[in-house]
Amino acid sequence: MSGGDDDDRLELDLLIRGFQVSRIIRLVADLEIADRIDPERPTNIAGLADACGVLAEPLLRALRALAAFGIFRVDAEGTVSHTPRSLLLRTDTPDSLHHSARFWTTRGSWRAWEFLEAALHGKVPHEEAWGTDRFGYLSDNPAEGRLFDAFMANFPDDRHNALAAAYDFSNVGLIVDVGGGNGESLRRIIARHAGVRGIVFDRPEVIAAIPSEMLAGGRITTQAGSFFDGLPPGADRYMLIRVLHDWPDEDARRILQSCRAAMSDDSRLLIVEALMEPDPSVGSRTEYLIDMQMMAMFGRARERTQSEYGGLLAEAGFDLVKVSPTASSVSIMEAAPR
Incomplete structure (x- = not known):
């Protein structure tokens, strides 16, 4: 198999598992990790976890996974710092992706995508997933409604x-x-x-x-x-x-x-x-x-x-x-x- 085939196989495999990356990004966006890391100085994972009220070891694993995609930088000692991509998750960055990271994987949207095949048969995936239309769902779930806004x-x-x-x-x-x-x-x-x-x-x-x-x-x-x-x-x-x-x-x-x-x-x-x-x-x-x-x-x-x-x-x-x-x-x- 040629090197080109190997590259395509790897890239397609990562696209197939893209939902995993999206979910990890949502996890750190909910915790406002990017805002808690100084743009100029690294942060120790223990202090970061303490500030978020979570356990240090699973947080470190999540940040290492993102660092493999250029989102944050994590060294062998567990010190976390920013990359150009992770800076885009800060809420004070112009055209920040913080809200996007939280919105696309909200429960209402996430579960509707599980029922995507319904659209191929003339049905509405969101309604199959939740038993109500999209705007009815947002009305019944105001936290997601405000996140959408x-x-x-x-x-x-x-x-x-x-x-x-x-x-x-x-x-x-x-x-x-x-x-x-x-x-x-x-x-x-x-x-x-x-x-x-x-x-x-x-x-x-x-x-x-x-x-x-x-x-x-x-x-x-x-x-x-x-x-x-x-x-x-x-x-x-x-x-x-x-x-x-x-x-x-x-x-x-x-x-x-x-x-x-x-x-x-x-x-x-x-x-x-x-x-x-x-x-x-x-x-x-x-x-x-x-x-x-x-x-x-x-x-x-x-x-x-x-x-x-x-x-x-x-x-x-x-x-x-x-x-x-x-x-x-x-x-x-x-x-x-x-």
Whole structure:
């Protein structure tokens, strides 16, 4: 067997066991290990374990396993220090992966992936695993719901700043962020434009979890509800940021129709999504994994191409006016009512 075959065998074997690495990363992220290690100085494993309230020997074994992948550095004496990869797990690192490390392997997501084959038979893996839909599960498990909100607010591609920088909001008065989570995108936009106000529209439990200090001194207000039942009317811009990919086509059309019903002729809709590349040889590996996450969570929900989004918009009474790339993985599709 050639050396190339051996390399492929090893790399594939590590991919097959990738769930083990993900789970170890989650373990140390939950303990905030990266934050407990000084970026400039190593830390003794005994002191680290004591600070976390765990046993030193199993913690050392977990950190050694990660060190084999370049995440932390562990010497023969059990001293732990940072590598460029482990620094990305610190909560004070720009575009930190701390929230990603905790979110992707939460119980709700983890178990749904065990039932992935259900999607091949027209069922929803998450519902097969938990007996309820994804948003019902998050409502019933508020700790995971808030972790989801934190992950979306700290998505590592810096999409919120990228959105605020890529679109001209200077002449916009009122924005409704539909399904806006904890309002991070609105905060980034408002920080750049003094005249902008915003409404975060989301499920009641999401709205209730937003603290007053995150409402930009009153420039952001909140409203609880379902986007299937109607939206605040008459805003200048309506934003759907990573919302439509959570839904199959028929529900995505209903969401767009709710937006259309709330909008005036001068309003504009901004759909912020990654655009699927049908050819995996030139597309982003991350986006194909997110597409599979949509399958695991929602069954027929999915990432879409620009053409597919254009078709949904036309069916809901919109014209796709402009598509603008951003510095992150998402693009901004601006649509006008017909």
